Amino acid sequence: MKQLMTGNEAIARGAYEAGLIFASAYPGTPSTEILENMVNYKKDIYCEWAPNEKVAMEAAIGASIAGARSMAAMKHVGVNVAADPLFTFAYTGVTGGFVLISADDPGMHSSQNEQDNRNYATAARVLMLEPSNSQEAKDFMKLGLELSERFDTPVMLRVTTRICHSKSLVELSDRVEKPLIPYEKKITKYVATPANGKVLRKQLIGRLKIMEEYSNTAAVNEAEYNDTKIGVISAGVAYQYAREVFGEEASYLKLGMTFPMPMEKIKEFASKVEKLYVIEEMDPYMENHLKMAGIPCIGKEIIPEMDELNTDIVRNAVFGIAAETMKSEKEAVVRPPTLCAGCPHRGFFYALRKKKNIIISGDIGCYTLGSAAPLSAMDTCICMGASISAGHGAAMALKKGGSDLKVVSVIGDSTFFHTGINSLMDVVYNNGNTVSVILDNRITGMTGHQENPGTGFTLMGEPTNEVDIPMLCKAIGVKGDNIYIINPLDVKLTEDVLADALSKDEPTVIIAKWPCILKKFSDKDKEDFDLRPKRCEIDQEKCRKCKSCVKTGCPAISSGDQITINPDPCTGCSVCKQVCPFDAIKEVE
Amino acid sequence: MSEVRNILLVGVGGQGTILASKLLSEGLAQAGYDVKMSEIHGMSQRGGNVSTQIRFGEKVYSPIVGKGEADIIVAFEKMEALRWIEYLKKGGKMVINDFEIPSVPIQQGAAKYPEGILDELVHKAKVSVFKAGEIAAELGNSKTMNVVLLGALVKAMDIPGIDWEEVIKANVKQGFEEINIKAFRAGMEQV
Incomplete structure (x- = not known):
């Protein structure tokens, strides 16, 4: 019997059926569910979240060299991060079959750009397959691993949002084991020195011809x-x-x-x-x-x-045939995404927006929504990890140019592990003076709650070592006095700590630590944080309708004839209570 | 392609459109239809508008529904019915949950929730309106609102020969089968 599967589920299934042994990825829409589904096959496949796409790619390359069928999955912009190993791996070729899954996002449903990664296949000269439904997603994953071994090349499986997130019917097969190919030392193949590279370069051109001959006869x-x-x-x-x-x-x-x-x-x-x-x-x-x-x-x-x-x-x-449609005279009001009720980022951004004379260098994650009105507390967002480095460049240029503007860089925990650590090193090494804020919500939020090196658990659900962020910052060279750990839902504390950090002419780090309100809390979360369910209420007699609470942008608060808090979404985070100048909001258990 | 039928489920992130569409597409697949279902994850889930598209028939190519092609639109929220009206086929049906979720510009006082949505839509489509959340709450679990709406949709689709209660039993969390079946039956009575 056929099963309904998304393209992402089908890719994971295809990898399983083809005897894959190793999979790595960094989460990113629309690719995330490939590895989340791979966990279903953890008896046979080792799978992991890597801190970033380059690491995922390199780990999968290592697995291939060690003789295993392997794969790495990422969203289109992740391939930019992983491009360095990709181009050289195209020269060396593989031992165990290797597939890179590039999940592009035409229409930018959840991405910062709309790049077409088919161009990577021509630039790196790697074989590319493009499925058009879930059955093909599964079949092409298997074919990709076979062709990778047959032509000694990495293969790119290029999918798009509508393949990844559409379901269609798939015929399943059993797994066929592919034992490790016994290891042999191959220095001239795998050590990419210039001398070896020149030979490999020629071999690559020869391989391209053979692959094109195959393409002309391929059933796909x-x-x-x-x-x-x-x-x-x-x-x-x-x-x-x-x-x-x-x-x-x-x-x-x-x-x-x-x-x-x-x-x-x-x-x-x-x-x-x-x-x-x-x-x-x-x-x-x-x-x-x-x-x-x-x-x-x-x-x-x-x-x-x-x-x-x-x-x-x-x-x-x-x-030239346009669809026949019905129109309405009334218009639906836009419904932009927003930080959730109870989101720990809200308290932080509310405090940050009040600071004058600063540039806020932002990054990629849920917290990019801090740029939206009414908070409007973000000036830039370029790519993963850019907040701290772009912020540093801006700060140095401003200083050199005689400006008194200061820079606050804002990054999430997972994004900090992704590529923010090197950026912080840049600040410290080069005597920068930016305030780097790590919004540590104890999970990778935007992509739907994946574990990361700071959460204490692996993709396969095993307890593991945890990165100690303050200790890491200290090791990079940030002075102990310049590292602050705060609860971002405490607005006054956040304001005071920001003021102190901004007064210093050296690198400072603020770790705003509170779990994402949507997270399935771990036992340790429950120990470390007061997460008892609460809610807030407005005393209508005291309320003067100044709308201070409305300006927090909380989706639980509505402003009409009366200002009210919807009890269902409210989590009692109390940011509205803290900003109310008339003491009109109270917490109830 | 006239034999392909198109269903749109539209709402706000967190309303449970995904489970409802999963149950629907599983039922249709078991009945032997070619089925495609498409949804968008990611940033829009954070309180933004969400849509799930289901197409079924003898052979389905595109996984997404074009403008003016939806046979039935199920709106989990009233303003979303308005937003998606141009996707409805002339003579198509709408199942509308009489429930308002104001978006951020409305909460901020920068825009007003449109008035008279239902009065306008009844002139454009065959509309069934009811308060699915209240029905679900009366049954004992307000979270089954999505299955109440599914029941109404299935009734509006009028496809015999699918044992929907079996589909629900096989696909909802253990211990929640009975309440969901009750919700489904209550939804069927609304159309």
Whole structure:
């Protein structure tokens, strides 16, 4: 019997069936659930969260060199972090089959950019597969591991949000064990010195030719001939949109392997159809390959180069048929995401927004929502880990240029472990003076509560060693007096500590430590923090409707004829109570 | 592709749209339909609007529902029904939970929750409106609101031959089977 699975569940299943032994990842939407599902197979597969994508990639490379089938999974921007080992691993090739899963996010549902990672396959020269539904996600994961071993290359399985997070039916098979390939020392293969690299570089070019020959005959590059007036070349989820829009009439060349491109097969297909469309999301990746080979086609002149596609967009672009829709005269008010009621970041940002003459250098996580009104307590967010380093650069430039602006850098615990530690080292080593705030909510929040090096548990649920953040900061060189540990829900304390840190002309670190309110609290959390359920109430007789509490941006507080607190979402964090100038809010157990 | 049917479940992060759509798609798959379901995770869950899309039929390609294509929209929150109206097919049905969750601009006093949403929507679609949260609370567990709405949806879909109660038993947390089946039956009575 077939099962409904998301693409992410299917990838994990495919890895299991193919005898995979090692998997590593750093969580990132839309890739996170691949490793979360891998835990279901922990009897057979060792899997772990790495502190960042480069580490995940390198750990999986090591497992491949040691003879195991292995994989690393990450979101598209994670591949930027892991690009360094990827490019050289493309030279050395593999021992055990290796697949890198790149989960791109067209439409930027939960990402800071919309880069098209198919370009990595051509740049690094690694074989690329693109599934178009969950069955293919599973099958291509298995095929990827086989092709990796057959052609001695890392393989990139490129998926997108609509593949990762859509469910469709999948036929399951049993696991076929792939025992370790016995280890052999291969210095000229795996030691990438310039001398070895030059040889490997030539081998890579030879391998590309063989892979292209395979691509031309591969079953996953499949032509479906119907009427030949219109031919469509497509891949990934875009194929599903195209297949629905062009229907039974048109002919299709559906590509499952998109690097190296099957140029002979494409030429043959193009010669048989009258009018050729290339339907793809984001960059004109396939289209450029066709145009370079002199094959005329219609692509990005009608299909948008940005945002995700859907059947409406494709139908309108190709046939000029817009969807018939009903309109309403009334308009729904926007519903932007917001920090949860009881979120420990709220107290911190409320205190921070009151500081004048500062630049707030932000980072990636739930706390990026601190940039939204009414808190508006963030000036920048570039990429994972950039808060502390970009903040340091800004501070040094401001100092050199004679400005008296100061910088507060704000980063989450998981993001600090990801790439913030090196940045803090930059501040300390170079005599910086920024205030680095680590919002330690004891979990990786935004991606849905994954363990990290600071939580005391592994992906597979084992208790483990914990990074001691204050001790780590001290080891990096931050003076003991300049390390503050606070409860960020204490607004006055947070204000005072920020003022003290900002008064110093040397590196300071504030660790704002309180668990995410949505976290499933560990026994240690319950020991360390007062997490008893509480709530707050407004005494309407005392309330003067000054809206100080509303300005905390808490989604439990509503402002109308009366200011009220919705008891369901309220957790009694008491930030509203602390900011009320009329003592009108009280805590109730 | 006329035989493919499209269902949209729309609401606010945390309302339980995902479990409802899981039950729906499992039931449809067991009945032999080709099923695709698509949802968005991540940042939008933090109090933002969420949608789950379910398409089923003999053969389904696209995993997402186009504008003007939804046969039924189930709105877990009233303003979300308004937001998604352009996805409803002419002559389509709406199942609406009569429940308001103000968004941040409304809470801040920068915008007003739109008035007269239901009056407007009844002119555009076949609408069933009821207070699913209250029905669930009366049954003894307000969290089963999503299954009350599922019951109403299944009734509106009018597909015979699926043992939904079995699907619920197999897919909800142990110990919660009975209450969810009660919620499902109560939902069926609303349409």
